[in-house]
Amino acid sequence: MRRQISSWEQVLHQFGLTLVGLFVLLPIWGMVYLAFEGGTMGWPSTFRLWPEEPTLRVFAQVWAQASQSMPFLALLKNSILVSGGSALISVALGTSMAYAFARYRFPGRKMGLFTLLVGALLPPVALMTPLYVLLTILKLRTTLLGLMIVYTAFSMPFCVWNMRSAFQSVPKDLEEAAFLDGASALRTFWRISLPIAIPSIAVAALIAFLIGYSEFAMGWLFVDKSANVTLAMAISGALGISTFSGSLLSALAILMSLPVVALFILLQHYLLDRLLFVSVGD
Amino acid sequence: MAARTAPVETKRTKRQRAILPYLYLLPAFLVMSVITFYPLIYQVILSFTNFETKHLMLGMSSPDLENVGLKNYVDIITGGLPVQNFEFFRVLVYNIWWAVSNVALHVPAGVVIAVLLNVRGLWFKKIYRAIYILPVVVPPLVVATVWRNIFDEQYGAMNQVLTAFVGLFGGDPVRIRWLFEYVPPISWLLPTGALPLAYYAMMIANFWLGWPFMTLVATGALQSIPSDLYEAAAIDGASNAQQFWRITVPLLRPAMVPAAVYGFTLSFNLFNFVYFMTGGGPARSTEILVTFAYDLVRNLRLYGVAAAFAVIIFFVALTVFLVTNRITRATESYAEA
Numbered sequence: 001m002r003r004q005i006s007s008w009e010q011v012l013h014q015f016g017l018t019l020v021g022l023f024v025l026l027p028i029w030g031m032v033y034l035a036f037e038g039g040t041m042g043w044p045s046t047f048r049l050w051p052e053e054p055t056l057r058v059f060a061q062v063w064a065q066a067s068q069s070m071p072f073l074a075l076l077k078n079s080i081l082v083s084g085g086s087a088l089i090s091v092a093l094g095t096s097m098a099y100a101f102a103r104y105r106f107p108g109r110k111m112g113l114f115t116l117l118v119g120a121l122l123p124p125v126a127l128m129t130p131l132y133v134l135l136t137i138l139k140l141r142t143t144l145l146g147l148m149i150v151y152t153a154f155s156m157p158f159c160v161w162n163m164r165s166a167f168q169s170v171p172k173d174l175e176e177a178a179f180l181d182g183a184s185a186l187r188t189f190w191r192i193s194l195p196i197a198i199p200s201i202a203v204a205a206l207i208a209f210l211i212g213y214s215e216f217a218m219g220w221l222f223v224d225k226s227a228n229v230t231l232a233m234a235i236s237g238a239l240g241i242s243t244f245s246g247s248l249l250s251a252l253a254i255l256m257s258l259p260v261v262a263l264f265i266l267l268q269h270y271l272l273d274r275l276l277f278v279s280v281g282d
Numbered sequence: 283m284a285a286r287t288a289p290v291e292t293k294r295t296k297r298q299r300a301i302l303p304y305l306y307l308l309p310a311f312l313v314m315s316v317i318t319f320y321p322l323i324y325q326v327i328l329s330f331t332n333f334e335t336k337h338l339m340l341g342m343s344s345p346d347l348e349n350v351g352l353k354n355y356v357d358i359i360t361g362g363l364p365v366q367n368f369e370f371f372r373v374l375v376y377n378i379w380w381a382v383s384n385v386a387l388h389v390p391a392g393v394v395i396a397v398l399l400n401v402r403g404l405w406f407k408k409i410y411r412a413i414y415i416l417p418v419v420v421p422p423l424v425v426a427t428v429w430r431n432i433f434d435e436q437y438g439a440m441n442q443v444l445t446a447f448v449g450l451f452g453g454d455p456v457r458i459r460w461l462f463e464y465v466p467p468i469s470w471l472l473p474t475g476a477l478p479l480a481y482y483a484m485m486i487a488n489f490w491l492g493w494p495f496m497t498l499v500a501t502g503a504l505q506s507i508p509s510d511l512y513e514a515a516a517i518d519g520a521s522n523a524q525q526f527w528r529i530t531v532p533l534l535r536p537a538m539v540p541a542a543v544y545g546f547t548l549s550f551n552l553f554n555f556v557y558f559m560t561g562g563g564p565a566r567s568t569e570i571l572v573t574f575a576y577d578l579v580r581n582l583r584l585y586g587v588a589a590a591f592a593v594i595i596f597f598v599a600l601t602v603f604l605v606t607n608r609i610t611r612a613t614e615s616y617a618e619a
Contacts, residue, residue, distance in 0.1 A: 005402070005403055005404065009401075010403070010404070010405065013398050013404055014404075014405065014406070016398055017395070017398055017399065017406075017410050020395055020410075020414070021410060021413045023490070024413055024416055024417060024494075025413060025416075026439075027428045027429065027432060027490065028416060028420075028428070030428065030431060030439055031424075031427075031428050031431070034431065089313070093310040093313055096306040096307070096309060096310070097307050097309070097310035097311065100307050104303035104306070106300070106304070109303075112307070117603070118600075119318045119319070121596070121599045121600060121603055122592075122599070123551050123571075123572045123575070123599070125572050125575040125576050125579070125588075125592065125595075126322075126325060126575070126595060126596060127318070127321045127322065127325065127592075128576075128579050128588070129324075129325065129328060129579060129585045129588060129589060130321030130322075130325050130328070131317070132338065133324075133338060133341040134316075134321065134324075136338065137341065149317055150317075152313070152317060153321070156310065156313070156314055156317075157314065157318060160310060185299070185302055189306075210421070213421060214421035214422055214423040214424075215554070216423060216554070217553065217554065217557060217576060217580075220580075221579070221580060232421070232423050235423060235424070235427065236423065236558065239427075239430075246431060246437070249427060250427075250431075253423075253424040253427050253428070254424075256421060256423075256424060257419075257420050257421055257424050260419060260420075261416075261419050261420065264419045265412075268415070
């Protein structure tokens with residue numbers, strides 16, 4: 001922390017930081033403006049800083065029908081089911097693998113790590129065609145379960161890779177002490193290492209969740225049943241239709257961000273610490 | 283675990299211990315084999331075939347699937363694809379330039395803003411922090427929508443504001459086609475193909491998205507710099523600028539290099555954002571590798587070529603990883619010093 005600042009420095013800093021704040025807020029304000037402006041078609045033709053008659057009409061409309069007769073909550077449910085499900089699968093099955101790679105030396109370890117890295121480095125598009133064929137054969141292609149499988153395929157290697165470093169940062173002495181006290185290897189993992197690593201594992205799960213939550217491109221390839229559309233897909237789809245309205249799109253985008261923003265603000269301090277592996281306190 | 287000394291080791295427990303790691307691996311390995319590794323191998327085999335839409339139902343067992351050898355790879359690299367406006371090396375160079383130029387903007391801006399924030403007795407610090415975190419939190423898809431609105435030719439805020447400004451001097455309404463103008467503003471910038479106006483628009487939008495993360499990382503690192511260093515420097519008569527270049531910058535480097543590497547890989551594969559802002563247009567001039575791969579599958583339906591392209595992307599990603607990993611490693615020793 002630097003020393004106390006003088007008053008003219010205070011003014012200078014405030015000026016600079018306010019400009020930055022405006023840069024961040026104005027686009028967001030633009031979106032909020034559009035949503036409350038309530039236009040039915042296209043974009044508003046005049047530019048104002050404040051809506052003439054703020055209205056919740058568009059929010060009500062999106063709430064009742066966000067995309068092709070699907071209400072907002074149904075889409076939100078799809079989104080949470082698919083991305084939450086893939087995050088859970090990735091973490092639940094991946095944890096023990098991450099632990100093995102972090103703590104054991106065994107034949108094939110290097111090879112395994114490399115394959116894992118390959119999976120984590122691949123952009124999702126690289127797996128599209130095979131997954132399409134696979135899910136078509138299994139008759140799962142256009143279902144929520146199918147979409148969950150697709151998102152798991154993307155997020156799992158990445159999750160395991162992240163959790164591995166979480167386990168690596170668990171002090172070895174603790175495990176050795178438990179082992180010397182007669183705890184079995186499984187017990188040591190379950191009672192010592194896992195509880196310590198849980199916060200970082202939660203962050204890995206959250207990242208996996210966010211990947212699924214804002215994914216739309218793969219979704220549109222696999223899903224062609226309107227009942228199984230996710231929120232992100234609805235937003236990207238809203239741009240292409242003939243009854244397009246900027247207000248509607250903005251309202252949908254705001255509603256989609258709210259749960260994530262709320263979650264982040266609730267967990268802010270906790271998350272930032274884990275995300276950066278350094279303390280951000282004040 | 284070699285240092286571990288177990289009390290008594292019988293033959294049986296020894297064998298159990300040798301099997302144990304594989305048991306830990308099993309659940310995830312089974313699932314990943316089916317949904318990640320099997321598709322991966324499938325994709326590699328696919329890349330040597332002329333796989334098309336009609337093969338999607340039966341997959342590999344389609345009777346008329348042909349082995350075309352390296353044809354797909356050769357076509358991609360030499361420009362033999364039945365696709366307009368696609369030259370592999372132009373897209374590759376653009377993709378690298380896109381990632382590099384983004385990070386080159388985000389890191390310094392992030393550091394400067396973190397330094398401005400990180401002073402004792404600054405008013406409204408909490409409010410600034412709360413505002414600056416917003417771009418990190420809002421889903422990238424939403425960010426892309428917001429900026430697409432802003433750069434809209436007729437109704438976007440950018441042109442409206444410019445119009446209002448020009449109007450003060452009696453000028454005509456501004457109608458800049460930010461995302462779709464094909465004629466590049468600066469024609470000499472990249473040797474393999476000039477950067478279109480959309481590139482600059484996207485740089486602004488992605489700057490909005492990218493700098494707060496760098497500020498977060500820099501803030502964390504700044505707080506771990508002991509204040510005695512600055513006090514000692516001040517006593518020795520070092521100016522503010524000297525303190526910044528001689529203390530702050532070198533001590534931030536170990537934290538910023540990995541963050542920059544992370545930002546690079548993120549921008550390099552920034553699919554959702556690019557796809558949503560321009561879809562790679564105009565005339566594929568803002569196309570990056572992943573958006574083109576998506577186009578190959580979604581619209582062009584050249585699945586065999588797409589598979590070969592995915593394999594190429596993989597090798598590019600691996601190269602990027604190995605290079606950046608070396609950079610991060612090189613700074614590790616610095617961090618401990």
